[in-house]
Amino acid sequence: MNNNRREMVDGAAAIARGALDAGCNFYAGYPITPASGILTHMLRELPKVGGIGLQGEDEISSIGHCIGAATSGATVFTASSGPGLSLYSENIGLAIMMEIPLVITISQRLGPSTGAATASAQGDIQFMRWCNSGGYPVIVLSPTNIPESYHLTKRAFKLAKRFRNPVFIATDKETVMTTESVAEAEMIDAPDWPEVPDEPVGKPLDPYQVNGTIHHYTGSSHTEEGHITKDPDIIAEFNERLKNKIESRVDEISLVKPDLDVGAETLILSYGVTARSMEAAVIQLRSLGEKVSALTVFSLWPIPEKKIQDCLKGVKRIIIPEMNHGQYRHEIQRLTNSDVDLVGVNRVDTFLITPEEIMEAYHG
């Protein structure tokens, strides 16, 4: 790696480049800090490569354009923040029902409502998972830094196509809007992650085409051919399939970065920008002679249960720093025995969680 060539780049550019390199050819979005950078890049870049980028009159229109374009064969993408996710949510249910491959970036800012616009936050982790009526599974990936923003965006498009489902990139103001120097090679070389298979888990999306097969896409319960049905057996089978196509492949989707210290009784688990403070804390703790393990979770949903449990052998305490009131900690609680102590490090005051706070939690 030529360490001497470094790029000055922010997360918005990294995500836009990831989308373009993944073959995205249709973007529709509505301005909102801290996601507007992605909108600007996509609207400027897509027409250069024969794609279409547009600003909708609102988030509902934007995601609606994306879903429509996808049924005509486009590879679609949109980005917003928590307030926009509220407006997306009904259409996310539609995309799940129609099995539309749809990549959505949520650049989180501190809520509720307009909140402290625009400070960084991680308060939409549960919202992304549960924003659809019926609670059907979605995939949520969370980069911790700028190169990962690029590579996970590319991965999100592959997963969306494979599962014919909405896939989120859960990022935040800090990652999207902070310009950093990163090794050029890190922006180019693919990380050592398992490949996402190309073939879809079910039928591939067959878009509307002149002289193609006639298609009915519908948000109502339907047969695989798209015909509306009220047959309870068909409805049950269809809904079970929507759930199982993702939940039966959790291990395939799971993506984590364990940094385990043999014999450590404390594991720190984090995600997104907060995982960087965790890494800084772990470096310092180890330099002080402490035995401590760390686990970065990239695939927040579905929860990579097995990969997390693999890291829990001998662990008596899990510290979970996150910029919310403990949204992921409660998920981890389900995976642990009652004798494991769960400690949250939480901030909702516009500041990032510092490495020192995590070290303080470690020292208890």
Place this chain on the structure above:
Amino acid sequence: MAEPVLDTYIAEENLPYEFCPGCSHGKVLGALSDSLKQQGLDPTEVVIVTDIGCVGLSDKYFVTHAFHGLHGRAITYASGIKMQNPDLKVVVLIGDGGCGIGGHHLLNAARMNTDVAVLVFNNFNFGMTGGQHSVTTPMDSITPTTSLGSTDAPMDIAGTAKVNGGGFIARATAFDKDLPDMITKAMNHDGFSLIDIWELCTAYYVVRNDFGRKEMMGYMDSMNMESGMLQETERPSFQTSYKHMQTQASEQKPMSGLVLETKFSSDLDKPIRIVLAGAAGQKVVSAGNLLASAATLSGLWTSRRADFPITIQTGFSVAEVVISPEPVLYSGIIKPDVAVLIAPEGKAKIARLTKAMEETDTVYYAEGLGDADSAATQLPLNFPDSAKKELRKNISALAAGYLTKQLNLFPFEALKEAVRQIQKPKIAEINLGVLAHFEN
């Protein structure tokens, strides 16, 4: 008239319609089928996008492609379908309810002139949910939700589309013999087209308001909402305009990153956190970029955050720069090592940070800002005398130069190189002039 491909586009195996006796919906669907026959379209050339409500039952009656989405959003899907595949003919079937909840989409699709044909099944109430009042319910109407008579002025759907730039706008009734011809014209218009088709809801509105065909025609007259063509203008459709833009854009270079190659070296052995705090218009963020880029050119790692009010031309402007011999993990600053106070707005904004600073930290301040509530060592920004004339326009670049000299984080040459590599030639020339004051 084109050569017929099919005799009917109605999926006859799904007949009869499940609409109420006397409901006008079946008439309009028949007119659409006749229009498709007139046009000689292959069923695979047509996508029928239905909204929600009784009209939303329509897609299953057609042998064409179909899309049935959310209430009020049909026009957004239709536009997306057409944008991606302009060879398809896209028709939206939507009710007055959908035009209410999705009115925003209606008027914006008209503005964008996206090439879809919208057929409004306007029967003055929500038929599917029990006849509640809609945006087009005539005043004084009795409905379950206006039991003493509605008081809202009715929305003129066709008029709304017309004043918002829709190219082909017409009003009709479900009883018009020439409805198939009008649908054909609408579908062949290059751009947004809409026909506001007035209808009878025999289950609810008609019986509650004694509103038959005769009364509907009388109401049309009384409201001065005449039927027929309201607007037919030619302007480039979204598809045409966007294609032109794509042609122009294809000549531009794709986005690429700003890569800086290490040319200088540095002795920095631990991270330093610097906050520049000024006011809008002082190019504070630009100075932060220069420091970060100069550090990067010197083999260091950096992060640069910016903070300013949403009204960017007023108030504070703050740049937070972390410079480190190792890649930056934590990019936040709760206690700067160095703070530079350039304007009172910035000083006030970072008061919490300067207050957290310790004796070993340094606050540099511009004239008049030397009384920060801070334990840090406070030093004036002692610019060279020759630089005084730059204070008004270029104080942030001066501060970057001054810090570089004082802190010795990287060679002064690196800062000049950063100016040359990241700034536009005109700006670079000015800033190289500013930095020259430190070398005289």
